[in-house]
Amino acid sequence: MTKLQKVANAIQTRTGLMQEAGTCVLYGAYSGYTLYMMPFTAAGAYQLHLSVRRTDGVNPDVNLLKAAVKAEPAITNVMASNTHVTVSFRPKGNPENIAELAVRGLNFIVNWCYQNGYQSVCEKCGQPLPAEVVKVGLGRQILCQTCFAITVQEGEARQAAYDAKPENVVGGVVGAFLGSLIGVALIVLLGQLGFISAVSGIVMAVCALKGYELLGGKLTTKGIIISIAIMLVMVYLGDRIDWAVSIARQSDYGFFDAFKLLPKFMEADMIDSGAYAGNLAKMYLFAALGAVPSILSAVKGKKAANTASRM
Ligand SMILES: [Zn+2]
Structure with missing residues (x-):
């Protein structure tokens, strides 16, 4: 007890x-x-x-x-x-x-x-x-x-007003994209400071879902799936930008070349592909850590917030 x-x-x-x-x-x-x-x-x-x-x-x-x-x-x-x-x-x-x-x-x-x-x-x-x-x-x-x-x-x-509100999918996609950019910025910023932090994953998930709801009018199952898809791409992107910035800082390659040539660097063993994959897996795990409670609270919280009941 x-x-x-x-x-x-x-x-x-x-x-x-x-x-x-x-x-x-x-x-x-x-x-x-x-x-x-x-x-x-x-x-x-x-x-x-x-x-x-x-x-x-x-x-x-x-x-x-x-x-x-x-x-x-x-x-x-x-x-x-x-x-x-x-x-x-x-x-x-x-x-x-x-x-x-x-x-x-x-x-x-x-x-x-x-x-x-x-x-x-x-x-x-x-x-x-x-x-x-x-x-x-x-x-x-x-x-x-x-x-x-x-x-x-x-x-x-x-609750009825919320349910009746039309969903603007295009607005939602834009919102989730803009929200996820905050997560990308954090991944790169914290990555450059030497952290792989759960914070950037959580921020990515929360901002993408909030972004969808804000510009899409509401967060439906469709919205959640779209937001997750955007998060998957953006976590990958953030992580790759982070690597490219690091390479650009430590070599003669410019940022865009480093970004583009990253797979080649791995083939040539200039980057340890195990470290790269491990890093990325951690970022995905952190994003999931942030996304799961956000999704649960988005789904249940809205209904609960509008519910009054006897004890
Ligand atoms: Zn009263």
């Missing part, structure tokens, strides 16, 4: 909050407040989120909160935006200690809210209606039933 999971379980035992499987997010009603606690480091540091407003309609004052939490060493930071209050807890000691501090901080905030007349409200409409913690995109929100239904509809409308 990971340390984070241990902390999550220990907080759950102490508070009776619900726990979302897989994410260690704790949520539910606590002392009359709808709230959730999200881990923000793997070591078990937690942030508390709640949405409160005073009965006279006044949102929480961050300066008052900051002054108040000085008295509680379990709390390291507090932020407020409209009705949403975010509180960071000190992640000190073993999982039991961390959970204890988090619960101490939680109790401190809930008591402070209660004593100062703040009640739990929906963070969209600000009304003190029964609210629940829901997933919106990659984040969580505290919403009343009406606002949750509106948020679901808004997400569906955004």
Whole structure:
């Protein structure tokens, strides 16, 4: 069991909050407040989120909160935006200690809210209606039933608008090409500095895919395949330019001759073809490292960003 999971379980035992499987997010009603606690480091540091407003309609004052939490060493930071209050807890000691501090901080905030007349409200409409913690995109929100239904509809409308948007393949190809040039420039630049870096491969993949989406209107499966094809060519090109620059710097050949004659140099064993192939293989591996998460997030992320659901 990971340390984070241990902390999550220990907080759950102490508070009776619900726990979302897989994410260690704790949520539910606590002392009359709808709230959730999200881990923000793997070591078990937690942030508390709640949405409160005073009965006279006044949102929480961050300066008052900051002054108040000085008295509680379990709390390291507090932020407020409209009705949403975010509180960071000190992640000190073993999982039991961390959970204890988090619960101490939680109790401190809930008591402070209660004593100062703040009640739990929906963070969209600000009304003190029964609210629940829901997933919106990659984040969580505290919403009343009406606002949750509106948020679901808004997400569906955004997704439908994206799906209906025509794909401009020519624009996409230009975009992917322009994006990949940034990757080529980095391959050559870093190559000349003596690095074969994963950075250039990752940048190549991200920029090519983003370029396609930007000028093509959206990134479809077709767009992904085209972008990958462009990346394959451009990685090869970047690597070959890098070699040509190196040869031009170390010999009497000009850059263009060196670029053109590279296969001949290898035949003549002036360049170790094993080193060349190894170098190129590494560049392809790095580009794949960058491309796979970019593609996954492009495919899943767009849908997830437009999805609102119950926990
Ligand atoms: Zn609402």
